[in-house]
Amino acid sequence: MSRSGRLLSLLQLLRGRRTPVTAAALARDLAISERTVYRDIATLIGEGAPIVGEAGLGYVLRPGMFLPPLMLExxxxxxxxxxxxxxxxxxxxxxxxxxxxxxxxxxxxxxxxxxxxxxDEPLAMPGPVGEQAEGPVPVSVIRRAIRSQEKLEIAYADAKNDHSARIIWPIAVGFMESARIVGAWCELRQDFRTFRIDRIVSAVECGRYTERRATLLKRMHTALLGS
CATH class of the missing domain: 1.10.12 (Lyase 2-enoyl-coa Hydratase; Chain  A, domain 2)
Incomplete structure (x- = not known):
C-alpha cells in the first residue's frame, strides 16, 4: 500500500469510530507497525486533520471538515x-x-x-448543455492536442455533409446545447472557427503551433464572442 493510500485508510478507520482507538488496534487493522501509526497520525495532524488523543490512550477524529491532500489527474x-x-x-x-x-x-x-x-484555456463556452452527440473522433484526442499545442489535420463534414480537409490549431473545447465544439484557428480560412466535434471524421496531429494558447484564446474570444 502506498503512503498516501495508507493515510487515507487510516482516516477512514478513524471516521468509523466514535470512541478512541489505540495505535495497536489501528496497526493491526492496517497491518503496519505501531511506530508507523504514530508517524502517520502526526502527519495527518500536521496537514490539519482534527485528530485528538495520545499514545497509549487512543485517538479519535473530531467532527469537522477536512480534506486530505488530493492527487488529481x-x-x-x-x-x-x-x-x-x-x-x-x-x-x-x-x-x-x-x-x-x-x-x-x-x-x-x-x-x-x-x-x-x-x-490557460476555458472549459466551456456560453450555451445550455444537453445530451452531447458523439462522433468518430473522441474528445480526448482534441483535448490532448490542445494541451500539447498540436495542429490537427482533420476531415470535416458540415451540416450538408460536404467534406473538406482542414489544418486547425485547437484552442478550447466548448459545450453547446446538443454538441461539443472545438474553437480553433483554421489555416484554410486564416481565421478563428468553431467545429462540431461529432462532425470531425478524422484527426491526425501534424506538428506544433508556436503561438501561445493563452494569446490565441484572447483573440478567439474577441473574434467569436465579442469579448
Whole structure:
C-alpha cells in the first residue's frame, strides 16, 4: 500500500469510530507497525486533520471538515473547473466569490505544468448543455492536442455533409446545447472557427503551433464572442 493510500485508510478507520482507538488496534487493522501509526497520525495532524488523543490512550477524529491532500489527474482538474465555470455563470454573488477562492486553492496545489494546461484555456463556452452527440473522433484526442499545442489535420463534414480537409490549431473545447465544439484557428480560412466535434471524421496531429494558447484564446474570444 502506498503512503498516501495508507493515510487515507487510516482516516477512514478513524471516521468509523466514535470512541478512541489505540495505535495497536489501528496497526493491526492496517497491518503496519505501531511506530508507523504514530508517524502517520502526526502527519495527518500536521496537514490539519482534527485528530485528538495520545499514545497509549487512543485517538479519535473530531467532527469537522477536512480534506486530505488530493492527487488529481488533469482530466479531474478540468472536470472541477468546468463545474466552477458553470457556477460562476449561474450562481449568486456568494457562490461566485467561492469560485474565485476555490480556483485559487486548486491552483496553489498544482505543479506549474499542470496549472498552464488547466487554467490557460476555458472549459466551456456560453450555451445550455444537453445530451452531447458523439462522433468518430473522441474528445480526448482534441483535448490532448490542445494541451500539447498540436495542429490537427482533420476531415470535416458540415451540416450538408460536404467534406473538406482542414489544418486547425485547437484552442478550447466548448459545450453547446446538443454538441461539443472545438474553437480553433483554421489555416484554410486564416481565421478563428468553431467545429462540431461529432462532425470531425478524422484527426491526425501534424506538428506544433508556436503561438501561445493563452494569446490565441484572447483573440478567439474577441473574434467569436465579442469579448
Amino acid at each position: 488533469i482530466e479531474e482538474v478540468e472536470a472541477i473547473l468546468l463545474g466552477l465555470k458553470y457556477v460562476n455563470q449561474r450562481g449568486d454573488d456568494v457562490l461566485r466569490r467561492a469560485v474565485v477562492t476555490t480556483r485559487a486553492k486548486i491552483s496553489s496545489m498544482l505543479p506549474a505544468s499542470v496549472q498552464i494546461a488547466a487554467f
